[in-house]
Amino acid sequence: MTSTALRVPRAIVFATLCVVVSAGGHALAGGGLIPPHLAVLGALAAFCVAYALNGHERGPEVVLATTVGAQILLHELFDGAAPASHLTVSAHGHPGPGMTLTHLVVAMGTGWWLHRGESALWLMIRLYGGRMPLIRPLLATPAGVTPPVRQPVPVTGVRPYGGWEILPALRRRGPPAPRSVG
Template identity: 35%
Template sequence: MSASVPFRLLRTSVFAVVCLALGVGAHLFGGGTVSANAMAGGLVAAFAVAYPLSGRERAFGAILPLLGGLQVVMHVAFSLAHVTSPVEVAGHGHSGLVPGLGMLVAHAWATGLTALWLARGEALFWAVLRRLAVRLLALFRPVASWTPFLPACTAEPPALRSAVLRHVVSRRGPPVFVDFG
């Protein structure tokens, strides 16, 4: 199913905002700062990369590398845009552009969970659209013919067949008292 322009813009905007929020949040959590210009550039970059790919449903396998690549680009852009002093570098999770192992693990974990969340939201979005399309088509489909709720009456009822009960226990009933006396 292909998406029209408003749906593509909506899906791309959600992806770009989530991607930016993850990048900014991770960078701030690591001790860095992010300027407004760097955030705007990150949002534009995420939007520009995601829009051509938003024409159809994407699964986790497509969302994860896209999100991971954009996180690397944002990390580098945020690091280059931030002028640091040696005191600030000591408090940040990395020095320059090379992140430490803890930051790589945190980024990978957060990116994986966010990609899974986006993939589940993507599947839900397309499932709702499909169900909505089926319901709307059913509403506008012309009814072929009118069918009554009750079947037409016949003159006499059909003859009942006799059925032999195969598993009938003939000893059913109250217990038989045996008199020994």
């Protein structure tokens, strides 16, 4: 199920959340406030990446990888505007382990949160979309994409599994048999 009507709002949510979390993390880590022009540039970059990737519902691996990538991109962008602190720069001039770990943890949490929100959105569209006239356009399939063919499973061909592989486990099930003393 694809929808082009949801691409822009989903990309806006992704970009906004990534920039707010990254800029807030930099400010809390002692990097200072991010200049507005860098925040807008970061939001545009994150928006473009999200818009390119969100043509349809994505799994957790894509959402998490994209969020981690966006956090790295935003960290590099914001790093030039922030004064060095003990969290941001190690003795060799590279990002310190505290900043790297913070970005990874925040990116994983944010990515998981975004994935769960996307899953909930698509579930609501699938469940209620056919009944609500305002949601029906979101379910429209773009030209050139064929929806999957749904075929019911015949009831006569279904039987419970009880093969020879589980028979020893079934025989040993329950409390041990009582032993006679004597």
